[in-house]
Amino acid sequence: MTSSPAAPASDLLRFEAVTKTYPGVRALEGVSFSVAAGSVHALLGENGAGKSTLLKTLSGAHLPTSGNLVVDGKPVVFRSTTEALAAGVAVIYQELHLVPHLSVAENLYLGHLPTTVGVIRKSELYDLASRQLQRVGETFHPKTPLYRLSLGQRQMVEIAKALSWGARILAFDEPTSSLSAREITKLFEVIGDLKQQNCAILYVTHRMEEVFRICDAATVLRDGKHVVTYNSLESSSAQPGGKVTHDQIVKAMVGRELADIYAYRPRTPDAAAPPALEIQNLRGAGMKHAVSFKVAPGEILGLFGLVGAGRSETLKVIFGGNRKKQGRILVDGHDSDISNPRRAIHDGVLLCPEDRKKEGIVPVRSVLENINISARHRESLGGVIIRPRWEKQNALKRIKELAVKTPSPAQEIRFLSGGNQQKAILGRWLSEKIRVMLLDEPTRGIDVGAKAEIYNILYSLAERGIGVVVVSSDLPEVMGVSDRILVMREGQIALDVKRGQATPEQILAAALPLGGSAPADSSKGNPS
Amino acid sequence: MSELSPAQLSLGKRAAQILQDTGMLAALVVLFVACCITVPNFGTLKNFEGILIAVSTVGIISTTMLFCLASGNFDLSVGTLAPCAGVITALVMQKTAKLPWYESFALGTGSAIAFGALVGFINGFVVAVCRINPLITTLATMQMVKGFGLVISDSQSISDYQPAVIKLGSAAFPAFYTPDHMPIFRLTVPVWICFACFALFGFILNWTTFGRDTLAIGGNEEAARLAGVPVIRTKILIFTIQGIVTAIAGILILARTGAIQQDTSQGLELLVIAACVLGGVSLTGGIGKMSYVIAGVFIMGIVDNAQSLKDIQPPYRYVVSGAILLAAVLFDRFKQKRSA
Numbered sequence: 001m002t003s004s005p006a007a008p009a010s011d012l013l014r015f016e017a018v019t020k021t022y023p024g025v026r027a028l029e030g031v032s033f034s035v036a037a038g039s040v041h042a043l044l045g046e047n048g049a050g051k052s053t054l055l056k057t058l059s060g061a062h063l064p065t066s067g068n069l070v071v072d073g074k075p076v077v078f079r080s081t082t083e084a085l086a087a088g089v090a091v092i093y094q095e096l097h098l099v100p101h102l103s104v105a106e107n108l109y110l111g112h113l114p115t116t117v118g119v120i121r122k123s124e125l126y127d128l129a130s131r132q133l134q135r136v137g138e139t140f141h142p143k144t145p146l147y148r149l150s151l152g153q154r155q156m157v158e159i160a161k162a163l164s165w166g167a168r169i170l171a172f173d174e175p176t177s178s179l180s181a182r183e184i185t186k187l188f189e190v191i192g193d194l195k196q197q198n199c200a201i202l203y204v205t206h207r208m209e210e211v212f213r214i215c216d217a218a219t220v221l222r223d224g225k226h227v228v229t230y231n232s233l234e235s236s237s238a239q240p241g242g243k244v245t246h247d248q249i250v251k252a253m254v255g256r257e258l259a260d261i262y263a264y265r266p267r268t269p270d271a272a273a274p275p276a277l278e279i280q281n282l283r284g285a286g287m288k289h290a291v292s293f294k295v296a297p298g299e300i301l302g303l304f305g306l307v308g309a310g311r312s313e314t315l316k317v318i319f320g321g322n323r324k325k326q327g328r329i330l331v332d333g334h335d336s337d338i339s340n341p342r343r344a345i346h347d348g349v350l351l352c353p354e355d356r357k358k359e360g361i362v363p364v365r366s367v368l369e370n371i372n373i374s375a376r377h378r379e380s381l382g383g384v385i386i387r388p389r390w391e392k393q394n395a396l397k398r399i400k401e402l403a404v405k406t407p408s409p410a411q412e413i414r415f416l417s418g419g420n421q422q423k424a425i426l427g428r429w430l431s432e433k434i435r436v437m438l439l440d441e442p443t444r445g446i447d448v449g450a451k452a453e454i455y456n457i458l459y460s461l462a463e464r465g466i467g468v469v470v471v472s473s474d475l476p477e478v479m480g481v482s483d484r485i486l487v488m489r490e491g492q493i494a495l496d497v498k499r500g501q502a503t504p505e506q507i508l509a510a511a512l513p514l515g516g517s518a519p520a521d522s523s524k525g526n527p528s
Numbered sequence: 529m530s531e532l533s534p535a536q537l538s539l540g541k542r543a544a545q546i547l548q549d550t551g552m553l554a555a556l557v558v559l560f561v562a563c564c565i566t567v568p569n570f571g572t573l574k575n576f577e578g579i580l581i582a583v584s585t586v587g588i589i590s591t592t593m594l595f596c597l598a599s600g601n602f603d604l605s606v607g608t609l610a611p612c613a614g615v616i617t618a619l620v621m622q623k624t625a626k627l628p629w630y631e632s633f634a635l636g637t638g639s640a641i642a643f644g645a646l647v648g649f650i651n652g653f654v655v656a657v658c659r660i661n662p663l664i665t666t667l668a669t670m671q672m673v674k675g676f677g678l679v680i681s682d683s684q685s686i687s688d689y690q691p692a693v694i695k696l697g698s699a700a701f702p703a704f705y706t707p708d709h710m711p712i713f714r715l716t717v718p719v720w721i722c723f724a725c726f727a728l729f730g731f732i733l734n735w736t737t738f739g740r741d742t743l744a745i746g747g748n749e750e751a752a753r754l755a756g757v758p759v760i761r762t763k764i765l766i767f768t769i770q771g772i773v774t775a776i777a778g779i780l781i782l783a784r785t786g787a788i789q790q791d792t793s794q795g796l797e798l799l800v801i802a803a804c805v806l807g808g809v810s811l812t813g814g815i816g817k818m819s820y821v822i823a824g825v826f827i828m829g830i831v832d833n834a835q836s837l838k839d840i841q842p843p844y845r846y847v848v849s850g851a852i853l854l855a856a857v858l859f860d861r862f863k864q865k866r867s868a
Contacts (some may be wrong), residue, residue, distance in 0.1 A: 320753050345756040359754050362747035364814040372757045373744050380737050388735070428755065 010211070012037040012200035013089075013169050014059075015073075018067035020053050022495045027053040029068065031226045033219045039189060041199045042233075043171075045221035046253055046448060052333065054221070055171055058202070059091035060084035067412050073167065082111070091171040093380050098146055098161075105142035108161045130159040136190050151253075154185030159190060167195045170194065171202040176210060178307055179441070181513045188214050208246050209508075218244075220252040226254050233335035247516065261452055264482030266460045267297035269483060274333030276467025277436040283329030284317030286310070288491030290327060295436065296468035298330075300458060303471045303481030305511050310491040311352045315438045319351035320344040331435050345374055348435030352425050352442055354471070360425045363414035367406050368395040370413045370424050375431035398427030402454060419450025426457055436467045443527030445478065455481050475504055487511050552807055552856075553813055559830055567834045573704075573713035575833065580715070581784065583829035584722040585610070585728020585793070587779040587822070589728040589800045590807075592770040594821050595611040595739075597804050599766055600746040600813025601655060601662040603672040606774045607797030609647055610686050611638040612677035613778030614788035621690040629692045636690065641775045652764035658671040670797070677790035683826060689785035697783030725773065730818035742766060746813025802849070806856045827852070 011034040017415045020028040027051045035041040037160075045051050049345070056062040058069065060078030068075045071087055078084040084091075096105050107115070108129050112321065116120045129142035136156045139377060147155065155175060162170055176184045191214060194201060203215060211218055212233060220227040230244045234504075275294040275401045283290040292315055294300045303311045315324040318329060320338040329336045329349075336347045344350070353359035360371055370378075372391045380386045395409040402423040406416055413421055429437065439458070458481060462468050479486055486512040487495035495510035559761035562573035596603045614692050621636035651669055655662045700714035741762045744752040781790040808853045809816040809823030832853060835845045 125752050183814045319754070341754050342756045342758060351754065353751075353754055358748070359750050362744050362751050364810070364816065365743060369740065369744065372739070373757065374742065374753065376739055376758065384738070386735055386737055386740060 004480060008040070010036045011070075011342065012072060014070040015054070016068040016070055018054065018064045020050075020057060020062060024272070027226045028057075028064070031221065032067075033226060034195075035202055036199045036217070037168075037200050038195055039216040040195055040214050042205055042215040043202055043204045043221070044211065044218055044249060044253055045227075049221040049253070050224040051221055052173070053224070054081075055091050055173055055202075055204065057091075058084065058089060058169075058171055060089075064153035075211060085162075085167065088104050088166055088168040089274070090165060090169070092155070092162060092175060094175075095175050096158050098154060098157060100147035101145060103143050103145055104140065104157055107146050107157055108132055108142070109163050110161075114234070125185035130158075132164050133157075135163055135193075136160045137186065137193075141186060150183070152179045152186065155179070155183075156190065162241045167199070167296070169200045169202070171204070173204045173205075174206065176205070176207065180307065180308060185303070208249065211249070218249065220249060220470070222253060262449060262455055262477070262479060263452065266477040267298060267459075267463055267483075269296040269462075270465065271296055274295050275330070276332060276465075277469070278328075278330040278333075279318060280328040280330070282314070282317060282329065284324040284327075285322040286313035287317060287325075288303065291488075291491075291492060291493060292327075293486055295469055297465045297467055298462050299461050300468040300481055300483045302469060302478035302485045302487060303469060304473075304475065304478045304485060304507060306513075307473060309488040309511065310514070311488050312440050314488070315351055315469065315471060316353075317442050318344070319349060319438060320483045321351065321353075334495035342412070345432055348433045349431040349438070350432060350434055350436070351438040352422070352440060352443070353431070354440035355392065355422055356425070356445070356446075361413050361421050364412055366391065366402065366410045367399065367424050368409035368414050368417065369394045371398050371409075371427045373433060374428055377427065378432075391507045394431055395427075398424075398430055401430065402427050402457065406420050408439075417447070417450070419446040419454070422446060422450070423457075426454075434461070434464075434466050436469070437461055438469045438471075440471045441473065443472070443474070451477075475508060479504065479507070548671040553643060556823040556827050556830075559827060560849055563830055563834045565812070566831040567837050569837055570834055574711070575644070575837070577711075577713050578640060579717075579826075579833050580719045580722075582826050582833065585777050585781055586799050586803055587722040587798070587825045588718075588780070589774050589796070590724045590803045590821055591725040592766075592773040592817070593800045593804050593816065594733070594807075595766045596662075596770055597762060597801070597809045597811060598733075598746045598796075598813060598816035599857075601763065601766065602664065602763050602801075602811075603651065603664060603770055604797045605647060605651060605673055606770065606800060607702045607793070607795065608670050608674035608677065608790070609644060609771065609774045610778035610796055611788060611790050611792050612673050613644050613775035614782035615677045615681045615686060615790055615804065616643055617693065617782055618686040618689045618780050618788050620684070621693065622688065629690055632690045636693070637779050638676050640779055641772055644771040644775025644778070645768055646771070648768040648774075649764065651771070652767030655767065656760045656763035657835065674790060681790055684791070685787050685789040692781070693783045694786055695783075697786070703816055705803050716720050716784075718784055719775065721780065726818060733816070733818055738762060738765065743814055745815065746815075747805055748814070750845045761852065767770065799828065802853050806853060808860060819857040825857065 013035040015031050015033055017030045017032050018028055031050070031054060043051050043054065053062070057064045060081045060083050063077070063079065069078070070076070071089065076087055078087065078089070099110065102110070105125050109125060112164065112430065114124045126142045133140070133142060136159050138153065138156050140149070140153070144159065146212055149157065159170070164384050175187060179187065189199060204212065215233055217229065217231050218233060218320040219229040225259060233244055273296070277295045280292050281290040287310055313322060317324050318338070320340045320343055321431045324339065329338050329351060331347050336349070338349065357363065362373065368391060372394060376386050376391060377383060377389050377396065392409065398404070399406060399409060404420050404423045404427065407418060413424060416424070442454055446454070458470065460466055468482060470478070483499050485497050485507060486493055487501070487507055489511055490513055495507065548619055569575060589610065593603060596820065617636040619638040621632050621640050623633040624635050633717065647669055651666055651703060654660050654665045694715050700716045704712040706712060733742070741752065741757045745755055745762060745841040751760060781793065803824040804821055806827055807821035807822060828849065831849060832845060835848060
């Protein structure tokens with residue numbers, strides 16, 4: 001429960017009052033803590049808490065404005081990634097820095113290939129590469145071109161690459177976010193091995209269950225400041241008293257009680273009316289199995305599952321963004337022939353996509369343009385000539401209604417925060433006739449305050465009799481806002497329960513692939 | 529002191545803001561005034577007439593190239609399509625010389641425009657539906673159109689055709705003459721058509737769903753699609769209109785010069801794209817303003833004109849025009865970095 005005291009001898013890495021300021025922003029403020037050799041240290045915090053910035057100072061991408069990094073008792077300065085690697089420090093990012101069309105071996109040794117007067121010694125390269133791959137338990141041939149590997153395998157290559165540089169300090173930035181359950185288990189085994197070899201591991205994650213599964217210590221950052229470092233972790237169910245619990249950590253991250261984020265507003269969905277949305281045997285691009293479910297008017301349906309369970313794909317097929325192969329879509333009991341997003345919008349079925357930057361906003365255009373992009377086709381004269389006055393009024397109305405923080409409707413939307421961009425996209429759809437609102441990870445990358453506002457928008461949509469479907473990977477969120485929860489597992493619906501009728505453990509268990517390893521039961525303490 | 533400095537700051541900031549807002553328009557005004565003062569014979573009505581005529585071809589095509597670039601696309605085929613449209617007009621009028629002049633004229637220009645529309649539609653279809661890179665697509669059609677023009681014209685210059693089309697190039701309103709009938713200043717049809725294109729496509733860009741959809745597609749195609757923007761239809765339309773307008777520009781080259789050859793106006797596509805980029809149109813799409821493109825067109829025209837008045841030989845002019853383009857994009861990059 002105490003901040004780490006002055007370093008014991010085994011501390012391989014120490015941050016000493018690390019501060020990083022960008023023009024106008026203080027991203028890190030006097031962050032100090034130590035990571036011991038032979039331990040896995042979790043780095044936790046909400047988005048924008050400063051985790052990425054801290055990793056950047058560690059990788060040599062940014063110099064700290066003040067403060068020190070201490071490796072093995074000696075202060076170090078990393079002006080580039082190469083300098084960091086040479087000192088045995090490697091950061092493994094979410095987007096892997098690998099070259100798809102080179103072989104695995106070449107990727108491993110890129111930057112320090114064994115050469116004689118510039119000519120690569122191929123056989124030595126492959127020998128070295130095989131040895132590195134063995135260390136991470138991979139058996140594929142080092143000549144394999146990288147693009148043939150799965151995401152999980154590529155991550156192993158990235159780890160092997162770090163090891164090829166002789167890294168003793170490894171930092172992982174949300175390494176499991178796009179891995180399958182099997183790949184996650186494998187990754188954890190490798191991390192365990194690294195620990196045995198006395199490496200120090202800094203592990204950034206949003207998944208609390210992983211913290212209790214593999215980490216020995218945890219540090220929480222909030223708003224660029226060090227909040228607390230726990231030097232002893234134990235699964236919450238194991239030993240009450242003395243040990244740190246899931247709730248304590250979350251509280252430290254959020255800075256306030258969990259329950260009041262969701263502020264669930266009970267309402268009674270209209271069960272007698274035809275469902276706002278009913279899909280029967282729907283299958284389409286990216287969907288492994290046919291799926292059927294219903295959403296009543298005024299109901300919020302939470303769709304939970306692991307990454308790759310097929311939730312996003314299902315929503316995209318319903319919306320006509322991906323091609324439908326079979327099945328029926330009924331809106332308010334009427335067959336709806338949705339073949340593309342335009343038809344879906346026409347029928348009142350709307351989607352806030354998962355990847356806001358890639359699929360949601362047009363970054364270089366104004367907030368006004370982003371709000372009116374769809375509705376203007378209906379509101380223009382003859383569908384051709386736009387009505388600037390209507391567009392301005394509509395934009396101002398949505399900005400006010402949803403409390404979008406922007407200096408003016410003419411501001412380019414890329415300058416807004418994630419939460420305000422999301423609200424602008426909601427404003428786009430509020431300008432349309434809504435029957436069904438599909439939201440894919442609506443609060444990802446959004447700060448807590450904006451999250452609460454978005455939940456309130458969802459409740460008011462449901463109160464208007466709209467069917468709402470929320471996809472989320474955040475279990476407390478799904479349990480906090482939904483009237484009913486569907487769990488998807490490997491493309492199929494694995495569980496369908498009403499609010500409060502299942503424990504977090506039951507929901508998580510339904511989401512895990514059959515035959516996959518059971519998680520440490522840790523997702524305790526959810527409001528419902 | 530402490531009272532002065534914030535005021536100074538806001539003044540400096542305001543100046544930066546003005547530069548930001550007016551950008552190339554301010555550069556155009558400065559350039560124009562500088563040339564009037566320093567280049568002999570530049571500031572005459574006769575010379576202004578020459579500049580207007582000289583920029584009309586690039587000006588017309590740049591109005592639709594703006595749409596093409598703003599949607600994140602690219603069209604190289606305009607460079608050979610314009611002369612080819614001229615060749616088609618001349619040949620069709622030769623073949624129909626026995627018909628009344630207006631029928632021959634209509635057939636000639638009509639078939640050139642139809643050909644332009646067809647080429648544009650093919651470009652648009654291949655880019656939007658088959659999802660082939662626009663650079664490669666239009667490079668291919670550029671070659672094909674060039675070959676087609678050479679074949680039908682037998683690689684010859686054509687000058688023997690219905691004279692009505694020459695009228696199109698020389699008819700002027702208003703026209704001012706000295707008492708002894710020497711022209712002082714005239715606005716000819718190609719210049720008027722260029723102005724009309726500026727106005728029409730400026731209106732379309734800002735006031736129609738088609739124009740706004742174009743910018744949205746260029747800014748983020750997937751987001752636009754998921755917001756219900758008809759992406760494929762809009763793209764095909766952009767290329768088709770580009771083809772039609774390019775054909776019109778080609779007919780006007782014929783009308784202006786009185787003779788046409790497939791191999792004239794080489795590098796036209798690059799001049800047009802350069803004018804657009806000089807006018808701040810983003811090559812990655814999503815950003816573009818008609819007023820800036822007009823400024824870009826005129827900056828290039830004025831620089832070229834001033835150099836010829838100064839007797840600078842064409843080979844040197846290439847170096848200068850290239851350097852100006854490079855300087856403009858570097859300045860733009862610098863500006864973006866500061867505002868980001």
